[in-house]
Amino acid sequence: MQDIPELVDHLFRREAGKMVSYLTRLFGLSRLSLAEDVVQDALCQALQSWSLHGLPDNPSAWLMRVARNRAIDLIRRDSQLGELAPELTGLLQIREKTLESQPDFEKVIQDDQLRLMFSCCHPDLSSEVQVTLILKTLCGFSVAEIANALLANVDSIEKRLGRARKLFRESGSLAEVTDAAAFSERLEAVYQAIYLLFNEGYHGSQSETTIREDLCYEALRLALLLCEHPQGARPRTFALVALFCFNAARLPGRVDAEGFLIQLESQDRSTWDQQLVGQGFAFLEKSAAGNELSEFHLEAVIACLHSSAETYANTDWNRILELYDLLYQFKPTPIVALNRAIAAGYSRGPDEGLRELESVPDLSKLKDYPFYPAAQGEFHRQAGRFAEARLCFQMALDLARNPAEAQFLQRKLATCESEC
Amino acid sequence: MSKFLYLFWNNEGLSKSTSPERMQELTKAWMSWMAELKQNDHVVQPGERLDGSGMMVRGKSKTVTDGPYAEAKDTIGGYLVIQATDLAQAVELAKGCPVLSGDGLVEVRPIIS
Structure with missing residues (x-):
């Protein structure tokens, strides 16, 4: 041929x-x-x-x-x-x-893309609208693809885009981001939008995973683009790129043949993308220049420890726990506290993990979050208390937000029952 | 070898909402189908794709109307002249046409020599 x-x-x-x-x-x-x-x-x-x-x-x-x-x-x-x-x-x-x-046409286009990325992150638009707009304009996704990737319906995506276009139509050139001062002002919003874009692809799952993985790779591409901007090329951006690299490296091992989520513990580590891990290390090193420490730095190091550990058990849980302690100071959210408690459990034993889970602040905010009772169930199971574990997993299963989560928790419940 | 005309009746009809990814997928499918036809020396004239717009001039009164048909999916989207040993082979080759994946239609017509 x-x-x-x-x-x-x-x-x-x-x-x-x-x-x-x-x-x-x-x-x-x-x-x-x-x-x-x-x-x-x-x-x-x-x-x-x-x-x-x-x-x-x-x-x-x-x-x-x-x-x-x-x-x-x-x-x-x-x-x-x-x-x-x-x-x-x-x-x-x-x-x-x-x-x-x-010869520098590529550079011109790059600047245009950066400019549009900053324009999309207009302060009058919600981060959800910003992300939708970025996907439509900068990433070439259709409305149907965005709806599919963000698990929203086509109408709501159209509405978001309509809101943005209306704002741009009405504010005319005022919405344009042209000078350095405006770039600086918007940088934080740009970070948040790209971060959200990556997480939309990474968390939450469904059988149709390809389009969601594309979100992760798009977020990585945009973060790399940001590194090309004079004001974007700074340690915090490099840390964000490193974080995306380490996490994206694990994408190939994250779902099974039927498209269901495999938890970190059971993933085949040989499927992880070593090239991305390498790139992650390179950017992590760059991010260490200067004395800036951001939540992206901490998250990048945590992701790095996961992606470079040979096995789940061999993961440096003590170090991860320390990092979560620090991260909580930057981002005192219930989810960070939950992850910190889980790290504590792996580092100091399941009973310590359960105690930490109980002392998570703002616990009421996690009352609908299935992975809180799932973490409790996991620690009870590790401690050999299968009846308690089963109750927790059942509670988690009742909170499952989509079929993939339900299937995942169903399996957890089944392992408990077989061990009873 | 005999010559045949392929008429591609529009399939899914590209619109504002067709995603770039889908267009790329279609382009790729067309390119590989064409390459296969060329490689086996079936392509006589690579043909052209036709725009959806146009005018119709009709009958003795020479009435001019807009567009070929009201429905975009009922229009001819392009043509191609191929050669094959017989109608059966020409039909077989047409089965690889990507227009079919969008539920379109290929009209296969022998060219009178």
Whole structure:
């Protein structure tokens, strides 16, 4: 069989994000939908042309050229764009001439993507809307894919996007992020959005896992992009990248053939992505420059200890417990306290774990969280109290939020029963 | 060898909501189907894809109407001229066409030589 020129995985998605970023800078944030329409047209055209005639030499440049020409057509035809037309068309044509010859075009596009990422994290938008918008514009996800990945329905995703577009339309250029001061102001929100994006992919589970894993890889890609920004290239960002690398490394071992969650303890560690672990170490080292210590640093080291431990039992639980103590000072949330208690149990024995679980502050906030009673059940089981363990797992099972969790807890319950 | 015309009747119809990932998947499927046809020397003329828009000029009155048909899925999305030993082989080859995966249709017509 002769060589078929291969399409790079996710090329359309990636290029869509780049083109939307580029066109949004030219058109302005208030015409975000226009940029998205132009990009959709360019991708359709690629499908039509490439399917019969094969791949062009440089697919990315081809797409960008088609999108730009389409944009020029629209500007010429659309009377609403009339006032801007001469300026924009000029701009587009300058770009056209220099596009291929411009060696730093990749850099230009990178800056455009960063700019759009910061624009998406507008303070008037909730973090949920920010993440949705990032997925739609920068990551090239369709509404249906976002709904699927975020376990939301299509209508609510449309509503979120509508809210963002309305804000951008109404606030015009005021919403644009252009100067260094605005970048600094938004950096924290950008961190939170990327962090949320990763966690959406990593936690919560369902049989359809691929799309959720894509969220993790997108979050990693955006965090790496942030490292390319003068104000983004700092220890806290490097720590975030390290955290994503260590956690993403474990993705391949996290689900079984049927798509169900396997807990860390039972994962086949040989399936973990060692290249990502290596990358994690490199970024962890970079994050140690200077004297900044953030919650990302602590979480990265915890993830590092998990990803580099040979077995679950050999994991350095004492160190993890210390790190959770510190992390709790940065992030005094019930979930961090719960994880701290679990680490205490592994480090000092199941009864100590149970005591720590009972003294978790704000316990009422965890009353619907199935993994709290599940942790209690696990420690009772380890202590040989199977009847108590069974009660706890049953309680956890009653709180299960989706079929995957239910199935996971069902298995836990079954192991207890067989040991009775 | 005889020549045949493939007419691709539009399948799922691309829209604003078709995801880039799905478009890439379709592109990939088309490219590999075409490459296979080419490799076995079936492609006479690589054909073209047709835009969904257009006009119809009809009858003695030369009435002009918009678009080929009201429904996008009932339009011809492209064509291709191939060669095959007989109609049966041409039909067999058409079964690999990605238009079918979107529940579309390939019309196979012998070209009169």
